[in-house]
């Protein structure tokens with residue numbers, strides 16, 4: 001599919017694994033950018049901006065490449081939940097998600113020197129009710145540490161999920177249907 005060099009602007013092993021479902025040949029470069037939320041920024045605006053900044057950060061040194069940047073946040077009551085800093089943060093985050101529906105909001109940017117496409121994909125996830133003991137035990141598996149919202153649907157965290165409405169690949173880090181379409185458009 002790709003006759004142009006494709007670079008994934010990410011340090012995430014999940015995004016690398018997902019993009020490999022679409023493209024045989026690509027390289028990875030982590031885009032180290034400031035991920036602070038701006039005043040009055042909505043969750044969709046936030047993840048869109050970060051996906052664009054990650055892509056642009058890598059594109060500026062690779063102007064002949066197609067660059068893919070992405071960002072994922074877990075959102076409840078319009079509150080953006082990032083990765084947990086420590087056990088207490090994980091308890092706070094998973095207690096908020098317990099027994100409720102939240103959104104996983106992923107944005108991606110696919111760009112080359114002629115086109116730039118940014119899209120947001122929202123997936124609704126309903127959690128069962130969690131006990132504090134369950135949350136602490138989960139923390140000690142090591143899984144929540146580098147995950148937005150302190151869980152991984154593709155791992156042990158899958159046992160907390162009652163229903164999901166949307167894109168599973170988007171929750172894990174890259175919405176594959178939409179990315180495939182965007183790559184086609186950029187490669188046209």
Ligand SMILES: Cc1cn([C@H]2C[C@H](O)[C@@H](COP(=O)(O)OP(=O)(O)OP(=O)(O)O)O2)c(=O)[nH]c1=O
Pocket residue numbers: 009010011012014015030031070071072073074104146147148149151152153154157171172173
């Ligand atoms: C909710 C959820 C998140 N995640 C992951 C996806 C992302 O890798 C991570 C969200 O953090 P991000 O900050 O979006 O991405 P990242 O730091 O891992 O990588 P980079 O910024 O370099 O692209 O959480 C899961 O793997 N499973 C899940 O169920």
